[in-house]
Amino acid sequence: MFGLLATVVVFLIVTLLRRRTGRTENVDGLLIEQQRRIRARNDRTSYSSAAVHHSQLNGTDPPRH
Template sequence: MTTLLIALGLLAGVALLLIVVLLRRRNGATHNVDGLLIEQHHREQARSDRSSYSSFGAHNSPYSVGRRHQK
């Protein structure tokens, strides 16, 4: 029983430590031009990836239409 309480206490301590670390991290906007350009590029890349790797994009692309029936 003591071992279980110690394990739960350690787990709670780790969870509390993670919460404190995540709350202390600064999640603000970038204030310089280079950082803004990098964020813009990553945002555009994520948008492109979401559209090209979606179910519709993967199964209805012009490269795969009709190839299943060709031999």
């Protein structure tokens, strides 16, 4: 039982170490990665706790009591 567990652990470690870093080599891929990073940063800013809890009501939302 311990041998099987050790084999699985070694297999997972080897698999993770052999993985590529996932970086893109061509210009199109780099531009896509840049756009996604910018979108993620903007989303983190727009949907942060402070932004959500301190936003103005737009007039159509019912007031919260």
